[in-house]
Amino acid sequence: GAVVSQxxxxxxxxxxxxxxxxxxxxDFQATTMFWYRQFxxxxxxxxxxxxxxxKATYEQGVExxxxxxxxxxxxxxxxxxxxxxPEDSSFYICSARWISGSSKNIQYFGAGxxxxxx
Amino acid sequence: RKEVEQDPGPFNxxxxxxxxxxxxxxxxxxxxxxxxxxxxxxEPKLLMSVYxxxxxxxxxxxxxxxxxxxxxxxxRDSKLxxxxxxxxxxxxxxxxxxxxxTKLNVKP
Numbered sequence: 001g002a003v004v005s006q007x008x009x010x011x012x013x014x015x016x017x018x019x020x021x022x023x024x025x026x027d028f029q030a031t032t033m034f035w036y037r038q039f040x041x042x043x044x045x046x047x048x049x050x051x052x053x054x055k056a057t058y059e060q061g062v063e064x065x066x067x068x069x070x071x072x073x074x075x076x077x078x079x080x081x082x083x084x085x086p087e088d089s090s091f092y093i094c095s096a097r098w099i100s101g102s103s104k105n106i107q108y109f110g111a112g113x114x115x116x117x118x
Numbered sequence: 119r120k121e122v123e124q125d126p127g128p129f130n131x132x133x134x135x136x137x138x139x140x141x142x143x144x145x146x147x148x149x150x151x152x153x154x155x156x157x158x159x160x161e162p163k164l165l166m167s168v169y170x171x172x173x174x175x176x177x178x179x180x181x182x183x184x185x186x187x188x189x190x191x192x193x194r195d196s197k198l199x200x201x202x203x204x205x206x207x208x209x210x211x212x213x214x215x216x217x218x219x220t221k222l223n224v225k226p
Contacts, residue, residue: 032212043218044162044205093161097212104150104169107207107214109161
């Protein structure tokens with residue numbers, strides 16, 4: 001079963017509105033979650049690393065005021081796309097980092113959110 | 119140069135064939151590696167983790183060559199359902215580096 005839940009799976013909104021996407025780790029606590037964006041037929045692009053209790057780390061070229069990230073608990077990170085425009089239409093995927101007892105760490109992905117801005 | 123590089127393919131193989139993908143990485147400090155598969159318009163799903171020299175799971179075998187800095191994925195007896203994009207991922211502490219993926223098409 002899914003270990004990371006992402007909601008909503010699909011959003012269609014008007015230009016100028018804000019969209020909030022939630023990412024939850026279901027069976028484990030995740031101090032670190034990641035937000036990716038993927039355009040059609042392209043690879044995953046890391047947008048930001050979300051750290052519980054501290055500010056997110058954004059990748060170069062990603063506007064932090066445009067893509068607000070909040071990681072308020074060990075099981076929940078949210079991404080808010082503010083004032084969305086058609087060029088923000090994409091597939092947004094979150095992942096949560098799971099660390100095993102032997103310090104091995106694996107990323108588990110949410111099912112993704114397909115955002116269409118009209 | 120990208121941290122992780124893969125041949126984008128596509129690899130077109132008949133059912134039952136054996137196919138292998140390679141992935142090279144540039145950061146010798148990378149600690150662990152993973153193969154994910156991603157179906158069209160879906161999220162990546164973990165296929166295998168590679169921490170030491172290699173790992174085998176059924177028809178899938180992953181090998182790691184630290185001296186040459188590459189990871190391979192071997193799929194035996196290909197099924198139609200193996201058609202997907204295979205992502206190679208390297209991990210160095212809190213950073214995960216994704217390859218752009220190798221597309222596999224298994225044909226009847």
